[in-house]
Amino acid sequence: MAVEKLTPASLRLSEDQKALLVTLAIALVLIGFWEWGVSQKMFLPIMPSATDTAKEFWFWISNPFFDNGPNDKGIALLLMVSLRRVLSGFAVGSLIAVPLGILVGLSPIMSKAVDPFVQILRPVSPLAWLPLGLALMRDSEATALFVIAITSIWPTLANTKFGVSHVDPVYVQVARTLGASHWRIILKVILPAAAPSIVAGLRISLGIAWLVIVAAEILLSGGIGYFVWNEWNNLKITSIITAILIIGLVGLGMDRLFGLLERWVSFGQRPPTE
Amino acid sequence: METATHLSIRGIAKTFPGRRGWTDRLLKKTSPDFVAIADINLEIPPNTFVSIIGPSGCGKSTLLSIVAGLLPPTQGSVFLGDRPLTQPGPDRGVVFQNYALMPWMTVAENLHFALETVFPTMSLAERKTRVYEYIELVGLKGAERKHPHELSGGMKQRVGIARALAIDPQILLMDEPFGALDALTRGFLQDEVERIWEQQRKTVILITHSIEESLLLSDQIVMMTRGPAAGIAELLTVDFPRPRQRADLDQYPGYHRLKARLEEHLSRETRAIEAARVR
Numbered sequence: 001m002a003v004e005k006l007t008p009a010s011l012r013l014s015e016d017q018k019a020l021l022v023t024l025a026i027a028l029v030l031i032g033f034w035e036w037g038v039s040q041k042m043f044l045p046i047m048p049s050a051t052d053t054a055k056e057f058w059f060w061i062s063n064p065f066f067d068n069g070p071n072d073k074g075i076a077l078l079l080m081v082s083l084r085r086v087l088s089g090f091a092v093g094s095l096i097a098v099p100l101g102i103l104v105g106l107s108p109i110m111s112k113a114v115d116p117f118v119q120i121l122r123p124v125s126p127l128a129w130l131p132l133g134l135a136l137m138r139d140s141e142a143t144a145l146f147v148i149a150i151t152s153i154w155p156t157l158a159n160t161k162f163g164v165s166h167v168d169p170v171y172v173q174v175a176r177t178l179g180a181s182h183w184r185i186i187l188k189v190i191l192p193a194a195a196p197s198i199v200a201g202l203r204i205s206l207g208i209a210w211l212v213i214v215a216a217e218i219l220l221s222g223g224i225g226y227f228v229w230n231e232w233n234n235l236k237i238t239s240i241i242t243a244i245l246i247i248g249l250v251g252l253g254m255d256r257l258f259g260l261l262e263r264w265v266s267f268g269q270r271p272p273t274e
Numbered sequence: 275m276e277t278a279t280h281l282s283i284r285g286i287a288k289t290f291p292g293r294r295g296w297t298d299r300l301l302k303k304t305s306p307d308f309v310a311i312a313d314i315n316l317e318i319p320p321n322t323f324v325s326i327i328g329p330s331g332c333g334k335s336t337l338l339s340i341v342a343g344l345l346p347p348t349q350g351s352v353f354l355g356d357r358p359l360t361q362p363g364p365d366r367g368v369v370f371q372n373y374a375l376m377p378w379m380t381v382a383e384n385l386h387f388a389l390e391t392v393f394p395t396m397s398l399a400e401r402k403t404r405v406y407e408y409i410e411l412v413g414l415k416g417a418e419r420k421h422p423h424e425l426s427g428g429m430k431q432r433v434g435i436a437r438a439l440a441i442d443p444q445i446l447l448m449d450e451p452f453g454a455l456d457a458l459t460r461g462f463l464q465d466e467v468e469r470i471w472e473q474q475r476k477t478v479i480l481i482t483h484s485i486e487e488s489l490l491l492s493d494q495i496v497m498m499t500r501g502p503a504a505g506i507a508e509l510l511t512v513d514f515p516r517p518r519q520r521a522d523l524d525q526y527p528g529y530h531r532l533k534a535r536l537e538e539h540l541s542r543e544t545r546a547i548e549a550a551r552v553r
Contacts, residue, residue, distance in 0.1 A: 170374040173344055177362045177443065178391040188387065192378045267377045267421050 048238045049098045056238035057245065071230060075246060082223035083250070085141070093209075094202060097153045101160025102186070103200075105194070111161065118157065126212045127153040130219055140220040143211070151212045155204035161198025164190055193266040203258035207214025210251045278355035279477055281341075282319040285350035287311060288336050307448045314350070314504040316496065321476045325473060325488035327536065328507075329543040334481045338449050341479065342368050343489065358529030362468050364392040365520045367438030369448040371431040375422040380408065382418040383432050392441040401402070408440040411470060428459035441473065446478045453483065465520060466488055472517050485536045488512075490523055497536065500543040507539060 011198075013021075030196050038049040048056075066078035081246035094106025104111040126147050140162035167190050175185045224247060292305040311333035318324050326334050339345040339370050341352050343362035352359045355404050359366075385405040389396060396404075409418055412432040422430055431451055438446055451467075452460040464487055471478065471491070488495045495510040512527040523529060 057419050170370055170372065171376060173362075174368070174374045174376075175391065176344060176372070177342055177364075177366065179363045180359075180391045184391060189376065192376070195378070233281045265378070267423060 012252055046237055048241075053238045053241050056077050056236075057242045060073035060242050060246070071199070072158075073227075075224075075227075077244075078222075078224045078227050079178045079246070079250060082169070082213050082217060082225065085144040085217075085223065086148055086206070086213045090152045090202075090206055092145065093149040093152025093205065094156055096149070097201070097205070098160050098198060101198070102164050102191070102194075103270045104157075105161040105164025106186070106190070111165075111215065117256045118154070121150075126208075127215055129221070130216060138190060142223070144216055144220055145208065147211045147214060147216050150211050152205040153205065156201035159197045159201025160194065163194030163201075166197075167193040190263075197264060198260065199262045199265055203255065203262060206208070206258060210247075210254065275307045278489070280355055281316075281445060281477060281479075282353040283314055283316040283318075283350070284353065286314040286340055286347045286352065287336065287349040288333070288345070289341060289348045302546055305369050309503040310501060312505055314506060316506065318477060318479070318494075320477055321475045323480070323492045325480045325482050325492040325498060326496045326498060327482055327485070327488050327540070328434040329500045329506065329540060329547055330483070331547070332498045332504040332543070334498060335449055338447055338479060340480050341445075342366055342447050360388050360499045364441045365443055366445045366447055367441055367443035369434050369438045369446065369451045371450045373422070373427070373434045375430055375433055375437075377422050380419050380421055381414060381425070384422075384433055385409065385437050385441075388437045388441050397481060399466065404440060405412050408436040408540075409471075411439070412436040413466065417553075426459070427455050428463055429456065431463060432466070435470070438467065439470070444477065448478065450483065452487070460484075460550045462486075465490060468518060485533055486523075487542070488536070489529065489532060490520055495532075495536065496537050500547050508535075509541075510535065 035050040037043055038047055064074040065071075066074040067077060068164060100114070102113050129147050129150050130143060133146040134140070137143055137146065171189050171193055175189045179187070203250045213223065214225035214228065217223040218229040220226070224243060228240055228243045231237075231243065290308045290310060292307045294304050298304050310395060314337060316324075321456065326337065328334050338392060340347045343359055343366070344377060346360070346494050354365060372406070376387065379387060382402060382405050386401060389401050391403060394399075406418075412435055414429060414432050414436065417425065417429065422433070425433070434451070438448075452463055454496045455463065468491055478491075480488070480491060495512060497505045497507045498504050499509065510532055514523070514529070518526075
């Protein structure tokens with residue numbers, strides 16, 4: 001621990017405040033270099049200036065709900081398409097992954113039996129499933145859901161299995177000495193005990209689903225991913241940078257929500273992903 | 275005559291099988307069987323407080339797990355009255371060394387969970403009364419809505435004791451319940467257990483390392499020999515009048531004789547274990 005210096009309390013900054021100052025300084029330097037570089041024509045002419053990008057950013061977030069036809073929609077409408085796909089696909093994937101994870105977590109035989117399938121399918125990029133989805137379903141909406149569902153399965157499955165198989169055996173012993181049935185032990189003991197791991201898995205799955213939807217939408221149509229690609233075709237770099245920032249902020253927001261949920265189910269134990 | 279709460283441990287032995295399968299042999303990873311306890315016989319009359327004391331690793335906890343029904347014995351059986359005990363059940367309340375409270379449940383919810391499991395038809399009102407009664411019994415009034423991580427070790431073990439007693443078991447099994455506590459808290463909880471026992475007088479089996487603890491609480495002390503193949507070395511009867519006070523424990527006639535006997539046994543066994551390890 002550092003030696004405390006005798007400074008008046010009003011002048012002392014907490015660690016968080018210092019970190020914030022450094023963050024702001026880095027942002028200032030980067031944006032300053034960007035603005036200065038464009039004015040000096042250091043980059044290719046297509047590169048917009050920071051101020052132009054900021055204006056564009058403001059245009060998109062100050063007017064998020066306009067709808068001028070299929071290729072000209074407000075950012076909120078675009079996000080809603082992507083979020084709807086991600087959340088429905090994530091829901092379907094989770095409804096498969098959580099029960100399956102519980103099953104393989106409880107039964108070593110099922111775990112070993114299912115493992116080869118998981119091991120082979122998990123390293124596959126979710127986008128590889130996209131043509132298969134299109135071929136089978138002939139519908140971009142259903143294909144997006146299919147790809148996101150598959151994406152959402154693996155982290156949740158692995159974490160649920162880990163959480164269920166690593167429940168402190170003493171909790172199960174307590175329930176057994178009380179004469180609890182198997183179902184009661186699973187529902188009242190194993191699931192709550194594994195909840196922090198399960199939620200951590202869901203959190204990772206949702207994060208990856210949000211990564212994948214942008215790529216999937218470039219290949220399908222609609223949503224924020226398609227917007228990014230469309231603006232590239234229009235050579236509107238300012239819109240692309242705006243979209244990148246907004247995609248990041250939305251991802252951050254979803255991650256924080258799951259972080260709260262994780263904290264809520266952890267009861268004094270350290271949540272698994274912190 | 276045997277009553278329904280007479281506990282009878284007959285010829286219990288436990289062997290943990292070593293690795294001897296053909297795959298283990300192929301990998302040269304075989305290990306011999308381990309005989310933890312061999313031929314334990316013990317008759318425990320109703321309303322008796324029994325301590326089991328012995329050197330570390332002598333299979334005390336193995337014996338308790340067998341009585342609790344959590345571990346099947348290799349030989350022998352345990353009877354409660356004339357009923358053999360083969361499964362865990364609410365006729366035996368277990369207090370665990372590391373408290374084993376569900377961290378996601380509050381103090382009251384931990385007790386509710388136990389009561390709801392054992393008495394599924396009990397009305398909520400009755401359950402609430404019972405939960406409150408036992409929280410009060412162990413002196414935790416006001417902490418009902420706290421989660422275990424907000425409690426000290428001593429308070430957690432009070433909840434563990436309340437949970438074990440609330441289901442009104444015929445026998446209370448305690449596996450080194452104060453082992454993880456500091457000396458002051460331990461003494462305090464021992465006094466509490468003495469006080470509670472005076473009110474309830476259930477049959478108790480207490481696994482302990484502590485001579486003081488066994489002399490303060492027990493009617494009988496079972497001294498176990500060192501493992502492997504641990505057995506019972508000697509039974510001591512502690513007939514000090516009750517209720518007992520820690521402060522004047524050493525005033526009772528026979529206290530020093532019993533204490534010397536226990537100390538001699540434990541140090542002999544422990545020395546032998548150390549010697550065997552050196553060799």
